[in-house]
Amino acid sequence: MRRLFAILVAFCLLSVAGCAIKKAPSGEDYYQQAQSNFAHHEYNAAIENYQLVIDKYPFSPYAEDAELKIGLAYYEMKEYAEAIGALDDFQRMHPTSKNLDLVSYYIAMSYYTQIGREDQDQTKTEQALKHFEIIEQRFPEGSFAELARQNANVCREMLARHEMVVGNYYFKRANFRAAESRLAELMQKYPDTPIAPDALFELGQALEKEGKKYSAAQAFAALERHYPDTPYSNKAKAELKKLKQPIDTEEDPLPLVLAETGYGGQQADQDRVVVRQRDATFDESSAAAPPSAPGTPAAPAQPSNQPLAAMAHRSASAYGPDGLPILDRPESPAPTQATGPATLKTIRLSQADPPMSIILDLTGPVAYDKRVQNGSGYSAAIVTLKDVTPDKTLQSHIVFDRSIFRDCDVKTDSQGTTVTMNTVPLADVSVVPLDGPPRLLLTFMPQNQQASN
Structure with missing residues (x-):
């Protein structure tokens, strides 16, 4: 009987001890709880549980996604500095992640949603544009490429309008x-x-x-x-x-x-003047806030409205389907061309009447230096073309005697070719490299024209 009683007591003690020992949550448990918190917009709780996954189970299959979701949770809470920090960390720690385009997009949107009016500081706009352009360049076929392009255009317009506000400020004064x-x-x-x-x-x-x-x-x-x-x-x-x-x-x-x-x-x-008060000439609708990004890590739907649309006075015939002016030039600047050996073919006056420019026709893009030497009643505009030789048919002395131009001398040495253009007294000379075909356009500002007003 005593033996039976002892067995029963031991059995009860073991049962109580077993009940007292709880199973420790696994990485999956923390992750699933965090996912539930995120879905119910309980973002602080979600961040805590995602962080537990990272801290306790750093090598689990859920750790990488937990790092990503922390950044997205901060974004949903409008804590943009924390979102940018978390998503930047994710990019650095996971440079080959399949979610890099999504991460880049939400970093860009974290700046974009903080854009203010066109008469305010545009640092956030510049950062947003930078990251949208990264998406366009690195992920041109990704789910976020089109949204990035649209939002980049909005950023460019906002930056342009900021410059216009400042330009107006100076002009009015x-x-x-x-x-x-x-x-x-x-x-x-x-x-x-x-x-x-x-x-x-x-x-x-x-x-x-x-x-x-x-x-x-x-x-x-x-x-x-x-x-x-x-x-x-x-x-x-x-x-x-x-x-x-x-x-x-x-x-x-x-x-x-x-x-x-x-x-x-x-x-x-x-x-430089920081314009802190809104310019009265702009319509109040220009202060509309940009649209926020979607709340889930999937390709967002097309935005239903464009920020700053009320500020853009567009003519249907002047603008294309993308809302940008139809210009007879490339949409973006061409990449800088490498300079190398080239030949100076001709030196000629422009077709304006009277001409105010000289054109140097070349066989390729060139590096150059320019300076102006002023004397008594004349100026010499000197352009040195590096790694350039003159064509065999090009004269070393050319007489213009037209408009503001007198004559031109061409000299060559081991460094390149120097073109000296003798003119009336100059205030300045500008050099514009052009292509199709390659040439340099030199435009002159006479002193009497600058002083005439």
Whole structure:
């Protein structure tokens, strides 16, 4: 009897001990719980459980997806800095993941959803554009490529409108040189945005206000050429009649204008102004927030609306099905060509009447240096063409005696060919490399023209 009692007691103790020992959750358990939390929008709980998968079961088949979902959970909570950090870590730790296009898209969207108005700081817009362009380049056939292209266009338009706001700010305060710089930068970077015709017209006005009548005329001519079906085209025609300046019909005037303005280059810090108040000339609808990304890691549906659509005054005949102006030039700048040995074939005046430019015809793209030497009553524009030899038929001394040009000397040495053009006193000379066929367009700004206004 005692023996039976002892057996029963031992059995009971074992049963109680067995009940007290709980099975530890597996990596799958944590992952499934996190998935459930995520599906029910319990993102903090989801992050905790995904993190448990990573910490306790780093080599489980669920760990990689848990890292990804943490970034997406932060995105859904609108904690964009944390989302960017988590997704950046994922990219670094898993460079061959099949989800890299999705990760890149949500990093881009984390910046994109923070874009403010066009009169505010555009750092987030620049970051968003950078990452959308990465998607277009690395994953052109991926599920997110088309969305990335659309959103990249929105970013470009926002950046263009920001430059327009700053350009307007300077223009209204009669700081026409600063306005010229910002508007030229807009045209150099964002010529395919709906705001470009407006910007080019105002650039022409700024140049005219500075007394650069020839450059202003080229800007208005470029507007007629590239944006013929916009309201600004007729305005440009009227300005051209008023200016009565020669127009070079042989070359595209837009790169000429941009070269003369330095392509909107670096501006002195003291000249830069951060516009913090909204410009009254812009419609309030321009403050519409960009659409948010979809909440699940799948290819999102096409967005039903485009941000900034109300700001784009589009003409159906002037813009293509993608909403961008139809221009007779490539949509994006051509890649930089390698320079190498080339031949200088001819040196000729442009076809404008009177000519204000000289064209150097070449057999290929070249590297060059240019400088201006001023003397008493004359200037010498000197262009050194590196690794270039003159054609055997090219004369070493060419007489122009037309317009502002007197003559030209050609000399060659082991470094290349130097072309010296003797002219009336110059304020500046701009060099524009062109292709199809390769050539350099040299445009001259006489001192008397710069001082005339």
